[in-house]
Amino acid sequence: MPAAAQRPVQFAATAPAGSDLVLPLRNADHLGHAAAVLDDGSREAVRRALASADFDFERGSTLSLRGIGPWARILVMGMGQPPFEPKVLQDLGGTIAQETKGSREPVAVLLQTIPSAGPQAGLHVATGAMLGGYSFDRYKSADPKRPAGAEAPLVILGSDAATAQRYQREGAALAEGTNFARDLIREPANVLYPEVFVERTRQAFAGVRGASIEVLDVPAMERLGMGAILSVGKGSARPPRMLIVRYRGTGNNPLVGLAGKGITFDSGGISLKPGSGMWAMKGDMAGAAAVVGTVLSLAKSQAPVNVIGVAALAENMPSGSASRPGDVVRAYNGKTIEILNTDAEGRLVLADAVAYLERQFRPAAIVDIATLTGAVSTALGDEYAGLFSRHEGLAAQLSAAGTATGEELWRLPLHPNYAKDMKSDIADLQNVVEGGAPGAGFGAHFIGEFVASTPWAHLDIASVDNRSSALPTVPEGLSGFGVRLLDRFVRDFRPGASNPSLTAGN
Numbered sequence: 001m002p003a004a005a006q007r008p009v010q011f012a013a014t015a016p017a018g019s020d021l022v023l024p025l026r027n028a029d030h031l032g033h034a035a036a037v038l039d040d041g042s043r044e045a046v047r048r049a050l051a052s053a054d055f056d057f058e059r060g061s062t063l064s065l066r067g068i069g070p071w072a073r074i075l076v077m078g079m080g081q082p083p084f085e086p087k088v089l090q091d092l093g094g095t096i097a098q099e100t101k102g103s104r105e106p107v108a109v110l111l112q113t114i115p116s117a118g119p120q121a122g123l124h125v126a127t128g129a130m131l132g133g134y135s136f137d138r139y140k141s142a143d144p145k146r147p148a149g150a151e152a153p154l155v156i157l158g159s160d161a162a163t164a165q166r167y168q169r170e171g172a173a174l175a176e177g178t179n180f181a182r183d184l185i186r187e188p189a190n191v192l193y194p195e196v197f198v199e200r201t202r203q204a205f206a207g208v209r210g211a212s213i214e215v216l217d218v219p220a221m222e223r224l225g226m227g228a229i230l231s232v233g234k235g236s237a238r239p240p241r242m243l244i245v246r247y248r249g250t251g252n253n254p255l256v257g258l259a260g261k262g263i264t265f266d267s268g269g270i271s272l273k274p275g276s277g278m279w280a281m282k283g284d285m286a287g288a289a290a291v292v293g294t295v296l297s298l299a300k301s302q303a304p305v306n307v308i309g310v311a312a313l314a315e316n317m318p319s320g321s322a323s324r325p326g327d328v329v330r331a332y333n334g335k336t337i338e339i340l341n342t343d344a345e346g347r348l349v350l351a352d353a354v355a356y357l358e359r360q361f362r363p364a365a366i367v368d369i370a371t372l373t374g375a376v377s378t379a380l381g382d383e384y385a386g387l388f389s390r391h392e393g394l395a396a397q398l399s400a401a402g403t404a405t406g407e408e409l410w411r412l413p414l415h416p417n418y419a420k421d422m423k424s425d426i427a428d429l430q431n432v433v434e435g436g437a438p439g440a441g442f443g444a445h446f447i448g449e450f451v452a453s454t455p456w457a458h459l460d461i462a463s464v465d466n467r468s469s470a471l472p473t474v475p476e477g478l479s480g481f482g483v484r485l486l487d488r489f490v491r492d493f494r495p496g497a498s499n500p501s502l503t504a505g506n
């Protein structure tokens with residue numbers, strides 16, 4: 001059952017009968033490029049409507065016109081000034097999908113009216129439409145007037161065959177990876193717990209060339225000594241899992257390791273959270289969802305990369321078998337942890353995930369991604385995720401991927417003295433610094449204690465995982481942040497970019 005009703009994207013030479021026609025424009029003169037689909041009279045009618053509406057052609061402004069030519073309506077979309085980078089074109093596609101969500105007509109998009117967007121424009125517009133048109137309707141009763149699966153298509157006009165193929169290979173895979181992550185995040189925690197996350201991932205990867213999946217259950221994690229993730233999961237009736245998804249493309253590329261926090265519900269455990277807003281903690285597996293979504297995107301597009309993703313899955317619940325504040329556990333790498341607060345559980349599951357990634361697979365770099373701290377939202381609001389790394393080259397590559405994709409990162413510090421702050425009286429480390437700031441930095445530092453020598457970075461996405469308002473390619477609510485960023489990062493990854501300051505691990 002699809003989780004969402006969404007217009008399928010198609011590429012064609014001509015518009016279906018009775019379509020809405022979308023005309024992106026940066027000025028009225030470029031209407032001339034629409035001659036193939038709009039006759040002289042229709043173009044003149046559009047020109048007059050634009051003039052009388054005083055249309056400003058700013059990016060994001062729209063004008064809806066009815067009664068011109070054979071079209072159900074003509075939707076003019078302001079483009080602002082070039083350059084029309086991929087992100088701008090994705091935003092155009094997303095805005096079109098959102099603006100036409102309610103209508104039942106097919107939608108035809110003309111791209112000849114923005115000639116400076118280049119021949120690949122259709123790829124990005126189509127990708128943006130699949131991202132921005134996402135919705136999660138699984139638990140809404142069907143509208144009898146709009147049967148599921150009967151959505152009219154969004155048709156990109158006039159792209160060449162190579163662009164259409166590239167969309168099928170790359171754009172569709174990126175949207176599928178992102179929307180797969182969004183589905184996982186939006187599923188309620190009574191439906192999606194660690195074993196179901198694993199099952200959904202197996203289904204998504206079934207038959208994908210170059211991809212493989214491995215799962216560690218509780219006995220396997222016990223044998224390996226993963227006392228940190230086990231301590232988080234043991235209060236729940238739903239057992240934890242360590243899920244490893246691997247994709248190896250053609251070529252001899254350096255291995256990139258990704259680790260995601262996968263708390264399918266975070267009640268706080270015995271250090272119970274307040275009730276208000278606790279429901280949003282069904283999305284506390286957004287990091288793990290971003291990791292499997294990224295690997296899915298790369299694998300489905302058969303990208304020439306080598307990547308391994310670990311999803312550290314557990315449900316954090318209070319019960320008679322739950323961990324208590326003050327408990328001491330031993331992580332996979334042998335370090336002992338005093339759990340002062342059971343609500344700082346993300347860093348615990350990630351401690352085992354990153355240590356396992358490093359020892360077992362020896363990647364050239366490790367990036368973890370997690371809805372780790374409320375503190376990062378206080379610092380950054382909802383436009384930036386927090387980036388922590390002691391490796392300049394890795395930080396620069398992640399920042400560049402963020403800028404290119406619009407999933408932006410802001411670097412925050414990791415002072416060496418955090419190590420002293422996080423020393424425990426009775427164990428090697430404690431999981432929180434009580435009453436201590438900076439909360440996001442301490443969380444980051446803690447995870448870094450479990451990576452011995454591999455270049456490592458931590459992304460705290462608790463600031464961006466839940467949007468209060470939509471962006472063109474991100475519907476309101478739980479966002480699926482990180483798939484586009486990490487997909488770009490892995491494709492562009494270069495190992496060994498120097499880091500003179502990194503001499504004593506992370």
Ligand code: BES
Pocket residue numbers: 266284341343344345346371372373374375432439462
């Ligand atoms: N999952 C939460 C962080 C979070 C908060 C994500 C709000 C999204 C929105 C995390 O496990 C947590 O509880 N963090 C604590 C850490 C504290 C106990 C050191 C926090 O931020 O309060």
Ligand code: MN
Pocket residue numbers: 266268342343344345346
């Ligand atoms: Mn928590």
Ligand code: ZN
Pocket residue numbers: 263266284343345346371372
């Ligand atoms: Zn959490």
